[in-house]
Amino acid sequence: MNYTTSNLMNKYQSKIITAERAAQLVKNGDKVSYGCFHTKPIAFDIALADRIASGEITKLDTSIVGTILPVPQVLLKMAEKNDTGDFRYNTSWYGPLERMLASKGVVSFAPMQFQDVIKTRTEPLWHESLRRDVAVIQCSPMDNFGNFNFGISNALTRRDMLNTPIRIVEVNTNFPVVHGGAEEHLNIDEIDYVIEGTNPEMFYMPHIDAIEEEIKIAENIIPLIKDGACLQLGIGGVPNAIGKLIAQSDLKDLGVHSEMFCDAFYDMYMSGKITNRKKRKDIGKSVFTFSLCTKETMEFMKNNPLMASYNGEYVTEYTNIKAEDNMFSINATLELDLLGQAVSETIGPVQYSGTGGALSFTWGSYESKGGTSVLCLPSTYRDKEGKLHSKITGTLSPGSVVTIPRSVVSTIATEYGVANIKGISLWARSESLINLAHPDFRDGLVKDAEKMGVWRKSNKIS
Incomplete structure (x- = not known):
C-alpha cells in the first residue's frame, strides 16, 4: 500500500460525497446499518430522514446496536410515517429512546448475545432480515496512514461495514481516536465514500451519583474483590460506587476486560489501582x-496506549472471559425469583434493555480460575403510585424473559448482603435469597416458597 500523503489524499478526495448525495444511494426497501452507539451518523441521518418525510422512501429497515442522543431523525420520521409506509428500526439493545418510541410500532428488538451481533454480520445469512445494503458510520478523520478510527464504539463496526455492499464514513473532527486491540478502524481502500460531516460534539453521559441502596450494595461487594482481579463493570450507580470505593481502598494491580469501559475505571486509573x-x-x-461515559473519561481514553478496543465477539465470548484468571464481573439485574432465575432485560413482557454480555460474563467469570460473578439489584422498587414492591419474587412476573438461567447464576448482592447460590439446593437457595430481600417482604416470600415446595421447616429467615 502506498502511504504517501499525496496518494492517500487523492484517494480521499475522490471519495468525498455530500450527505444528501449519500442518502440518494439508499433505495426504497433497502436495509441500512448505523453501527453502534456513537458511530450513528448525523448529517447522513438528517438527509435520509428528509427522503422519508418527502415520501421518496416508503419502505426501509435500519439497524443499530444501541441508540444515543441526538435522536436519530430517521427513527422520528419512521414513527411519523409508519401508517403509510413499512419501516423498521432494528436493535439488539433497548435504551431510553427505544423505550420511548416502542409504542409507535417501528422499533424491532432482536434478542441475541453481544458476540452474536458480530457473528450475524460474518456468517452466511440464514434470513433475509440480516442483509445489509448500505452501512454508514460516524468516525474520526483519516490519519496519516489512511485509517478511520471507530473511537469508543468498536463492537460490530468493522465486520458490519466489510460485509455490506456500500460503505460510507462520516468524519467528525471531534470523534476520539482510541487504540486497539483489533478491528478498531477501516482503511481508505476499504470504503466507498466519505462524508465530511458537521463535526457535532460527542455525546457524553452525565455524572451518575449512586443512591443509598446502590452504595450499600457496592460496600457488600467490595470485600469479595482481591488484588490482581480482572474487572468487568457496567453502567449506573453501583459500578460508579464500586469505582469510588476501590479508589479509596488498598486494592492493587487490578485489570480490565469489560464489555463497556465505564467511568468507574477512570476513577480507578486516577488512583493507581489499575495496572x-x-x-x-x-x-x-x-x-x-x-463506552458510554462522561467527557473526562472519554478524554482519558483518547489516544491512550493503555486502551485496547476490540470487537464485541473477542470481548464477550465466553472462552475469552474464562481465559483470564481472577475475572470479577458485576452485572445488574431487574428481577430474581426464588429459583434463582435472573431477568435483566424485560419488565414483565415489556423490553427494557438487552442481553448484551450479561450471560457470557456471568458464566465466563465464574469459570475463570479464581473468578467470581456477581448479579446485583436493589431489593425493592416503587411503582407509579409510590407503592413498594420486592424485586426478589416467588415466581417471575408474567411475560418476563429469563436472561441468566438458574444453573448459571452464582453470587447475588442486594443492600442486605451477598449470597453465593451456585450448586446449592432449591431449599437452600430460597432461604439465601429471601434473606437478601427487603425485611417487609420476607414473610410473604416464605409463604410463596412453601407453596412452591422449596421451603422446609428447618429453613429460617434472619
Whole structure:
C-alpha cells in the first residue's frame, strides 16, 4: 500500500460525497446499518430522514446496536410515517429512546448475545432480515496512514461495514481516536465514500451519583474483590460506587476486560489501582468494546496506549472471559425469583434493555480460575403510585424473559448482603435469597416458597 500523503489524499478526495448525495444511494426497501452507539451518523441521518418525510422512501429497515442522543431523525420520521409506509428500526439493545418510541410500532428488538451481533454480520445469512445494503458510520478523520478510527464504539463496526455492499464514513473532527486491540478502524481502500460531516460534539453521559441502596450494595461487594482481579463493570450507580470505593481502598494491580469501559475505571486509573499487570492476555491494557461515559473519561481514553478496543465477539465470548484468571464481573439485574432465575432485560413482557454480555460474563467469570460473578439489584422498587414492591419474587412476573438461567447464576448482592447460590439446593437457595430481600417482604416470600415446595421447616429467615 502506498502511504504517501499525496496518494492517500487523492484517494480521499475522490471519495468525498455530500450527505444528501449519500442518502440518494439508499433505495426504497433497502436495509441500512448505523453501527453502534456513537458511530450513528448525523448529517447522513438528517438527509435520509428528509427522503422519508418527502415520501421518496416508503419502505426501509435500519439497524443499530444501541441508540444515543441526538435522536436519530430517521427513527422520528419512521414513527411519523409508519401508517403509510413499512419501516423498521432494528436493535439488539433497548435504551431510553427505544423505550420511548416502542409504542409507535417501528422499533424491532432482536434478542441475541453481544458476540452474536458480530457473528450475524460474518456468517452466511440464514434470513433475509440480516442483509445489509448500505452501512454508514460516524468516525474520526483519516490519519496519516489512511485509517478511520471507530473511537469508543468498536463492537460490530468493522465486520458490519466489510460485509455490506456500500460503505460510507462520516468524519467528525471531534470523534476520539482510541487504540486497539483489533478491528478498531477501516482503511481508505476499504470504503466507498466519505462524508465530511458537521463535526457535532460527542455525546457524553452525565455524572451518575449512586443512591443509598446502590452504595450499600457496592460496600457488600467490595470485600469479595482481591488484588490482581480482572474487572468487568457496567453502567449506573453501583459500578460508579464500586469505582469510588476501590479508589479509596488498598486494592492493587487490578485489570480490565469489560464489555463497556465505564467511568468507574477512570476513577480507578486516577488512583493507581489499575495496572493490568496480572492479566493472562493483553497485559498492560484495558480491554473493552464500547463506552458510554462522561467527557473526562472519554478524554482519558483518547489516544491512550493503555486502551485496547476490540470487537464485541473477542470481548464477550465466553472462552475469552474464562481465559483470564481472577475475572470479577458485576452485572445488574431487574428481577430474581426464588429459583434463582435472573431477568435483566424485560419488565414483565415489556423490553427494557438487552442481553448484551450479561450471560457470557456471568458464566465466563465464574469459570475463570479464581473468578467470581456477581448479579446485583436493589431489593425493592416503587411503582407509579409510590407503592413498594420486592424485586426478589416467588415466581417471575408474567411475560418476563429469563436472561441468566438458574444453573448459571452464582453470587447475588442486594443492600442486605451477598449470597453465593451456585450448586446449592432449591431449599437452600430460597432461604439465601429471601434473606437478601427487603425485611417487609420476607414473610410473604416464605409463604410463596412453601407453596412452591422449596421451603422446609428447618429453613429460617434472619
